Amino acid sequence: MQLEDYFDFQRPDDIRLKGTRVGIETILYEYIHRARTPEEISNIYTSLTLEQVYATILYYLHNKEAVSNYIADWLEWSHRMQEEQRRNPPPVVIKLKKLIAEREAIKKAQENDSQISAG
Template sequence: MKLEDYFNFLAPNDIRLKGTRVGIETIFYDFIYRSKTPEEIFQTYSSLTLEQVYATILYYLHNQESVNQYIADWLEWSRKMEEEQRQNPSPVVQKLIKIKAKLGNVSRGDSRITPTFLP
């Protein structure tokens, strides 16, 4: 079996472990930035086999330059999406923010505000 056989190359910026929805960046991030062992990563993601985790790490070791760029692109995209969501929260998030603000006022003793959970 070739190493690439462990992965679905859906797009240049979307590589997933075959038979799962887990992107390789998930494994890379835990391995590189969180210093988790393959066994710890395996225990975290129940849809993966230990063999898949090791194959992903081996893929990283064989393709460090391109994988480092892949991770950098993914981290930048994640940062942009987080900022976009912060600036333009969904209606559900907006409602939760309002509820949190009301509850905060109630806990500070503001008797003028009654928390309303139902529309």
């Protein structure tokens, strides 16, 4: 089996482990940026085998410059999407934030009432 046989090269910016929806960036982020071992990564992503995790790391080591650029592009895109969601949150997020704020207000009012009753 060739190393590339472990992957599904959908687009230049979308490389996934064959037979999964997991992109190589998921594994490599854990490995590079969170310093997790292959065993830890395999335990976190239970749909992956340890062999798939090692194959991804080996692919990275064999193609370090290209894969590093791939990861940098992915991180940049992720940050842009997070900022976009922060500026324009989906309606469900707005509704959840409103509910959380209402519950916090009720909780504070109840705490104030209990302090007044105790004092």
